[in-house]
Amino acid sequence: MSPLEYSIANTAVPECGPLGIEAPAAQNRSLSACLHTFFRLLDEHQVRYCVLHSWETLPEELPSDLDMAVHPQDRSCLSAAFKELAEAGYRPVQCLNYRGKAYYFVFLWFEGTRLRSLALDIIFEHRRSGLISLRGEQMVAGRMWRQEFWVARPRVEFTYLLAKRTSKGTASPLQVRRLQVLVALLGRPEAEKLAGKIFLGGLQRRVVDACVDGSLGELLPRLGAQPWRTGLARHPWGLIRYLFGEGVRMARRWFQPTGLFLVVLGPDGVGKSTLVARLGQELRTCFRRRQSFHWRPGVIAPKEAPGEVTDNPHDKPTRGALASTLVLLGLFLDYWLGYRLILRPFLARTGLVIFDRYYQDLLIDPRRYRYGGPMCLAKLLGRLVPPADLLFLVLDADDKVILLRKHEVSLAELQRQRECYRQFSQGKERATLIETDQGVEAALGEAARFVAEYLIKRFERCHASWLAPIP
Numbered sequence: 001m002s003p004l005e006y007s008i009a010n011t012a013v014p015e016c017g018p019l020g021i022e023a024p025a026a027q028n029r030s031l032s033a034c035l036h037t038f039f040r041l042l043d044e045h046q047v048r049y050c051v052l053h054s055w056e057t058l059p060e061e062l063p064s065d066l067d068m069a070v071h072p073q074d075r076s077c078l079s080a081a082f083k084e085l086a087e088a089g090y091r092p093v094q095c096l097n098y099r100g101k102a103y104y105f106v107f108l109w110f111e112g113t114r115l116r117s118l119a120l121d122i123i124f125e126h127r128r129s130g131l132i133s134l135r136g137e138q139m140v141a142g143r144m145w146r147q148e149f150w151v152a153r154p155r156v157e158f159t160y161l162l163a164k165r166t167s168k169g170t171a172s173p174l175q176v177r178r179l180q181v182l183v184a185l186l187g188r189p190e191a192e193k194l195a196g197k198i199f200l201g202g203l204q205r206r207v208v209d210a211c212v213d214g215s216l217g218e219l220l221p222r223l224g225a226q227p228w229r230t231g232l233a234r235h236p237w238g239l240i241r242y243l244f245g246e247g248v249r250m251a252r253r254w255f256q257p258t259g260l261f262l263v264v265l266g267p268d269g270v271g272k273s274t275l276v277a278r279l280g281q282e283l284r285t286c287f288r289r290r291q292s293f294h295w296r297p298g299v300i301a302p303k304e305a306p307g308e309v310t311d312n313p314h315d316k317p318t319r320g321a322l323a324s325t326l327v328l329l330g331l332f333l334d335y336w337l338g339y340r341l342i343l344r345p346f347l348a349r350t351g352l353v354i355f356d357r358y359y360q361d362l363l364i365d366p367r368r369y370r371y372g373g374p375m376c377l378a379k380l381l382g383r384l385v386p387p388a389d390l391l392f393l394v395l396d397a398d399d400k401v402i403l404l405r406k407h408e409v410s411l412a413e414l415q416r417q418r419e420c421y422r423q424f425s426q427g428k429e430r431a432t433l434i435e436t437d438q439g440v441e442a443a444l445g446e447a448a449r450f451v452a453e454y455l456i457k458r459f460e461r462c463h464a465s466w467l468a469p470i471p
Contacts, residue, residue: 069139113445259347266395269406297338324373
């Protein structure tokens with residue numbers, strides 16, 4: 001049997017209805033257990049859904065996001081399933097309305113000290129480039145049962161996967177192979193008819209040809225604008241309404257950013273740089289992009305990349321009061337412009353911003369920044385530095401541990417800084433003190449848990465409807 005014949009033979013076929021799956025014990029949480037629980041809850045709450053593609057290894061393995069279609073009338077039932085999934089310990093932390101009726105959710109849990117996640121891409125209507133290629137009720141119609149969950153029928157999977165990869169402009173070898181298999185299942189006439197929902201004229205035949213011979217990956221980068229042309233030619237007023245709706249949605253994202261702004265503080269040698277790098281990787285599923293900064297945005301007088309501190313930061317002389325005030329005003333302008341021109345747009349696009357040191361560092365250690373002006377002015381401007389909803393991770397360690405790593409400042413100065421950082425972290429809901437004496441893994445787990453708890457509360461505050469089904 002050829003590989004193509006084998007893939008066709010192993011395509012899901014309709015079977016009997018879903019069977020019950022026992023919920024996992026709290027101490028046995030894992031991606032596999034989460035998927036088992038989720039599929040069970042969907043069936044218990046009678047959610048009409050189907051997995052759209054890449055379901056071959058489910059529920060034991062998930063290659064990337066879980067793409068699902070849900071019947072538009074079952075949103076309340078889906079909310080009920082989300083609520084029980086959260087009660088089972090898999091907590092929702094992110095909801096991105098990235099297209100009209102399409103949502104990206106992230107659920108988090110811990111396996112020991114490690115943060116784990118499940119990303120769900122749920123659509124009630126498949127619309128790309130202004131074109132509605134499939135409605136929710138069409139996608140779930142004729143769905144097929146596969147052991148523990150429902151999958152889309154081949155014509156739905158082909159249309160969805162082709163439209164999505166065209167929009168992205170790329171496709172993995174497995175996705176190219178799957179489209180080749182689907183064309184063989186559907187037959188060329190049906191595949192060309194479905195491709196005609198996305199492409200005009202003879203291009204639909206060219207795309208199907210590329211699916212058949214496996215060259216679709218080479219063709220996709222040249223197809224990005226074609227769906228827009230199809231939408232403009234067939235549904236011009238619908239395209240205008242779509243663009244208006246997208247503008248409203250993007251404005252809403254601006255005023256309610258889905259990104260996160262983190263600041264890591266602490267004396268030199270406490271492990272800030274290591275934690276910044278590791279934490280960004282740990283939270284990668286929750287955010288579409290991430291960027292790290294040192295001390296300030298660098299819009300005014302861009303700075304060089306920070307290197308290892310080898311000199312005492314207090315060696316340089318303190319500036320006079322006038323010079324310090326002028327530099328402080330420039331620094332404030334850098335923070336203000338940097339937030340509005342760089343950081344806020346990044347946060348609105350679901351970005352994770354992590355700063356290694358921030359303005360508050362100047363208030364704790366003014367000598368480091370050669371500041372000799374009035375501290376009352378520095379504190380006043382500190383209240384105006386955006387944003388107001390920062391999360392602070394304040395790192396600390398024993399004197400001996402820090403001095404083994406860095407010994408540029410005296411013991412007395414180190415002790416003073418440590419006490420100031422500890423006082424800064426006390427009494428602030430958005431700040432936590434993390435001891436790094438036990439190593440980076442323990443500190444990383446504690447930092448990830450603090451961030452996860454904040455994201456859970458933010459989800460419950462901003463997206464409560466997804467956990468409170470309408471009766």
